[in-house]
Amino acid sequence: MVLATVCAVVYGTADFFGGLATRRSRVLAVVVLSQTAGLVMVVALLPFLPGTPTIKTLAWGMAAGVSGSVALVLFYRALATGVMSVVAPLTATASAILPVLFGLATGERPEPVALGGVVLALLAVLLVSRGSSPAATAGRSYGSVLTSLAAGAGFGGFFILISQAPEGGGIWPLFGARLASITLIALLALFTGRTLRPGPGACHIIVVAGALDMIANVLFVFAQQRGLLSLVAVLVSLYPASTLLLARYVLGERLNTVQVVGIGFTLAAVALIAAS
Template sequence: MTAVVLATACALVYGTADFFGGLATRRSRLLAVVVLSQFSGLVFVAAVLSAMPGSPSVEALLWGMVAGVSGTTGLLLFYRALAAGTMSVVAPTTATTSAAVPVLFGLVSGERPALTALAGVVLALAAVLLVSRAPKGAAASAPTGPLLSALAAGAGFGGFFILVAQAPHDAGLWPLAGARTVSIALVVVLALITRRTVRPGPGALPIIAVSGVLDMLANMLYLLAAQRGLLSLVAVLVSLYPATTILLARFVLRERLRRLQMGGVVMALAAVALIATG
């Protein structure tokens, strides 16, 4: 039950972080958003590390670093898709892919959830698909570029979920420190090579900082959930984060949502209940 609560909370925080990330990419250049949000997340995890149980080890840091490469690739592609596409379409597309990869990995590696939990997994994936339905007219006019970027971003996030969960359970949050350090280094190098500025746009810095802190908080919740539950269940619960994103997009940005999307939100809640009882 603890893993279910942590994973569900993670989905709520991830969805909110992605909403702020999408807003930030509309006010600043992509690399500026990524570098500054990642840095704010690193400062946050550094402040929390001393208060959390766990000790650093070479194995934990290495798993975190490898996961950081995968996650950073996914993040760059995801923010690129958010900036060019419709937020309520891009986020669920990425989530579907990022859920499928670790769920399949967990099942192949020998995880055997209860039947009710498996039913919840199926319902959750269906919920994400419903949530991903675009408003009328959007699907026909949506460019393929953002969609492909969203799919690739999902693969990167799925790889992050798998890799960071391989770190020793007694490592605490140290794998996230390794992941975030590598991600910042990669993006800074990319900025230097491409000679692109990392200066935020006017008024964008607070939004970027909030996005980075929330993203790291979600990573913490995910790691704690993965240490206490099955990867195939935790990952699919985390993948429900687009429900938060689309609701924020609906009420803050006034993006139109179809009834199927709202039905997907209801199905997501039912999926959480099934997985919790399993």
């Protein structure tokens, strides 16, 4: 499970940079440019990592890419409008629960401690969503909470779909995923008239976020090929730990007491699920 743990650290760092980028650029610009950086990286890695690009492999990857790109748009929007140290744990909890439920439906049987973690995660959602700001700000906060949960569902879908690709495909599913996500976001930007030009000083941050995200994806693919999806996905979902640390010491974010308890419950819930 070392790969999954390292993957979590890299995902969390990528999300931190992605969150910074969305405060300087429009969300669609951040997503499509970061995904393009990831595509360049995966193409560079293809000659060094064995795999066969079958239609089935690419199809599962493209399906995962659609789910992941929608999730990324929602996630970056939540990061841009909410508190990073709240958005990241909520998204992680939702993304962890779905693979567990999928595993149960397909025959995996996690230990009771993992199911206890799912219950704890639901309680954590209620606690983290309680802010102490005025009504207008509170409405904005609840909006970011709902967006975070929707993003988590999309990421959970990405984990599930990418895990269905044949093992012999190597990282070709990620090529399909990135191709689909870039196409989808570019078309969305075209039809809505949104610009894909990054804001001043944001381009290098976006590239870093995209490169780290792809490294994390590669680690996830190899980790889930070597372990149960229900365990790997929840270990990967520990990524808010690095996001929280960066948000705390780089951005100086502060939380109220109830939210701090909720974040603790969130991380504890993911840890319980992973410990099964």
